[in-house]
Amino acid sequence: MSQPTTVAGKHMMQMKIVPCFGEFTITPPVLLGVHWVTEYYNSLNSGSGSKKINQGVSDVCVHWAGGMHHAKKGGPSGFCYANDIVACIMDLLRHHKRVLYIDIDVHHGDGVEHFFYNTNRVMTVSFHQSDGFFPGTGNIDDTGVDQGKNYAINVPLRRGINDNSYLAIFTPVIHNIIYRYQPEAIVMQLGVDSVVGDRLGQFNLSNVGHASCLDYVLSFNLPMVVLGGGGYTAYNVARTWTLETGAVLGEKLNNVLPKNTFMGFPDGKGRLEIPSVEMYNHNTPKFLEDTLQKVLQVLAKTEIAPSVPLYTPPQDWYSPQLKGDPDSISEDVRLPQELKDVLVDHPQEHYDGEKDNDQDNPEPLLKTESQETPVKVEEPIPEIKPTVNTHTEKV
Numbered sequence: 001m002s003q004p005t006t007v008a009g010k011h012m013m014q015m016k017i018v019p020c021f022g023e024f025t026i027t028p029p030v031l032l033g034v035h036w037v038t039e040y041y042n043s044l045n046s047g048s049g050s051k052k053i054n055q056g057v058s059d060v061c062v063h064w065a066g067g068m069h070h071a072k073k074g075g076p077s078g079f080c081y082a083n084d085i086v087a088c089i090m091d092l093l094r095h096h097k098r099v100l101y102i103d104i105d106v107h108h109g110d111g112v113e114h115f116f117y118n119t120n121r122v123m124t125v126s127f128h129q130s131d132g133f134f135p136g137t138g139n140i141d142d143t144g145v146d147q148g149k150n151y152a153i154n155v156p157l158r159r160g161i162n163d164n165s166y167l168a169i170f171t172p173v174i175h176n177i178i179y180r181y182q183p184e185a186i187v188m189q190l191g192v193d194s195v196v197g198d199r200l201g202q203f204n205l206s207n208v209g210h211a212s213c214l215d216y217v218l219s220f221n222l223p224m225v226v227l228g229g230g231g232y233t234a235y236n237v238a239r240t241w242t243l244e245t246g247a248v249l250g251e252k253l254n255n256v257l258p259k260n261t262f263m264g265f266p267d268g269k270g271r272l273e274i275p276s277v278e279m280y281n282h283n284t285p286k287f288l289e290d291t292l293q294k295v296l297q298v299l300a301k302t303e304i305a306p307s308v309p310l311y312t313p314p315q316d317w318y319s320p321q322l323k324g325d326p327d328s329i330s331e332d333v334r335l336p337q338e339l340k341d342v343l344v345d346h347p348q349e350h351y352d353g354e355k356d357n358d359q360d361n362p363e364p365l366l367k368t369e370s371q372e373t374p375v376k377v378e379e380p381i382p383e384i385k386p387t388v389n390t391h392t393e394k395v
């Protein structure tokens with residue numbers, strides 16, 4: 001096999017192949033340019049959300065293409081190549097003492113938990129399907145290590161959970177966490193594979209129930225970055241994130257969809273809301289109560305609003321002051337190479353005028369009256385007269 005010559009190709013050669021999803025064998029597919037798309041597009045967009053929160057420009061930022069919660073430091077996993085969530089949280093930590101990460105994807109948010117497993121600056125809480133479901137982690141007893149002990153919260157659930165059962169455990173857990181941990185910002189991953197009818201997930205949540213979780217977290221009025229995640233039934237994904245975009249905007253959307261090209265498709269029946277179906281709920285009231293009590297016991301061991309030593313946050317590499325006005329940057333400011341690269345003008349952007357670099361002053365194609373080249377007024381050449389000796393000597 002020939003060695004890849006592109007940068008993206010070299011990165012892809014280093015990827016691990018990860019078997020997952022139980023009886024299936026699904027590996028993150030190797031595609032040309034996928035590294036660029038996931039690392040730069042996802043991370044920069046989720047990162048731009050965190051920057052807007054840091055700068056106080058926005059209260060809630062949404063990036064549905066983000067939420068790649070399985071990616072690890074060492075390689076991709078479960079369709080996730082670069083962990084945009086970690087990048088987003090790391091940026092938020094520059095200006096916020098404590099960040100809460102909430103994950104309601106049907107899979108355990110292992111990549112994010114793994115990254116912040118030993119710190120109390122970030123509390124991670126994941127509600128996910130257990131019973132050997134991918135990635136197989138997220139046991140209720142896995143609660144963090146060292147300084148992060150008890151700051152990783154796992155709520156493993158069983159198949160067939162419906163809206164009432166889910167909200168019966170989601171609401172008290174989140175309420176307890178927010179009043180105890182007192183986060184200054186929240187990042188929420190809203191994978192749609194926890195909605196009924198997903199091709200991988202086996203929960204029985206309606207998309208209204210799914211959106212109710214977002215509504216509940218929004219009700220605390222904390223700065224928030226809302227991200228997408230998994231979702232393997234296309235019409236579920238489109239409907240649920242549409243409904244949740246409305247929730248972020250405070251809009252109640254009409255359940256009857258406007259006429260469109262896909263109206264004749266059998267799924268969805270032209271309705272925005274996806275109802276739960278008849279399915280056995282393996283989450284008995286006793287199981288839910290036991291799980292809730294175990295989680296609350298872990299939370300009871302956490303310090304209330306753990307403090308952070310005072311420090312001066314480093315300057316944002318891309319701030320409104322720097323945006324679009326490179327001339328305003330002091331020469332004393334040391335800039336990262338990424339910003340220097342952005343600030344280099346393309347040669348075709350050079351223009352004549354006061355910023356003319358080449359000083360060639362080409363003639364404009366069309367001249368207006370005011371642009372006409374002034375005619376140089378030449379001084380008259382003095383007439384040269386032959387010298388006449390007027391002083392004739394008298395002989």
Ligand SMILES: [Zn+2]
Nearest residue numbers: 105107193230
């Ligand atoms: Zn998932």
